[in-house]
Amino acid sequence: MRKILLAAVDRNLAIGRNGALLYRVPEDLRRFRQLTTGQVVLCGRKTLESFPNGKPLPGRETVLLSRRYEGKDEPLLTVARTPEEALEKAAVLCGNEKNLYVIGGESVYRLFAPVCETADLTEIDAETPDADAFFPALREQDGWVRAEASPEQVSSSGLRFRYVTYQKERV
Numbered sequence: 001m002r003k004i005l006l007a008a009v010d011r012n013l014a015i016g017r018n019g020a021l022l023y024r025v026p027e028d029l030r031r032f033r034q035l036t037t038g039q040v041v042l043c044g045r046k047t048l049e050s051f052p053n054g055k056p057l058p059g060r061e062t063v064l065l066s067r068r069y070e071g072k073d074e075p076l077l078t079v080a081r082t083p084e085e086a087l088e089k090a091a092v093l094c095g096n097e098k099n100l101y102v103i104g105g106e107s108v109y110r111l112f113a114p115v116c117e118t119a120d121l122t123e124i125d126a127e128t129p130d131a132d133a134f135f136p137a138l139r140e141q142d143g144w145v146r147a148e149a150s151p152e153q154v155s156s157s158g159l160r161f162r163y164v165t166y167q168k169e170r171v
């Protein structure tokens with residue numbers, strides 16, 4: 001199972017405010033759907049709550065990390081109470097074919113960054129002073145290298161952004 005961090009970050013690595021995303025980049029939402037459809041995603045309870053109707057996204061399996069969530073497993077949703085349980089359940093759902101996309105929020109990125117091999121970031125050329133959720137810095141001393149970057153694009157919403165892939169080398 002490949003474990004991939006997937007996030008949209010701004011110049012300050014900000015990812016959210018008041019439980020919501022900071023920016024609207026329709027191209028990035030389409031890419032998110034393309035990458036994750038048919039795969040397995042892992043998210044925290046607050047991120048699940050930010051989805052339409054608080055429901056798992058269609059067309060992909062979601063592993064939800066939560067101590068307090070009161071719902072049970074349902075089609076496309078598997079509840080895990082600890083990070084270890086989340087990885088075990090994700091491995092079963094992924095089998096040999098699927099990738100695990102770690103899709104946030106902040107607490108989940110911080111927990112799983114050390115065990116992910118890749119980070120696919122959408123780097124948005126903007127900043128929001130009162131953001132309250134951040135992506136962790138991917139530090140060279142932890143083995144992270146910037147492996148690939150797309151040319152900068154301008155979104156239909158006017159924001160400039162690029163897709164950047166970081167890979168973790170053995171340290």
Ligand SMILES: NC(=O)c1ccc[n+]([C@@H]2O[C@H](COP(=O)([O-])OP(=O)(O)OC[C@H]3O[C@@H](n4cnc5c(N)ncnc54)[C@H](OP(=O)(O)O)[C@@H]3O)[C@@H](O)[C@H]2O)c1
Nearest residue numbers: 007008016019020021044046047066067068104105106107
């Ligand atoms: N820009 C992006 O790409 C992106 C992507 C995703 C999210 N976001 C943003 O990130 C923000 C949310 O981030 P967040 O950190 O506040 O919330 P979160 O990571 O989505 O969810 C936090 C919840 O996850 C559960 N959790 C965390 N650690 C756990 C552990 N060790 N064991 C069991 N459960 C654990 C807890 O749920 P319980 O309280 O139920 O126990 C915790 O309250 C929002 O603003 C969202 O829009 C941005």
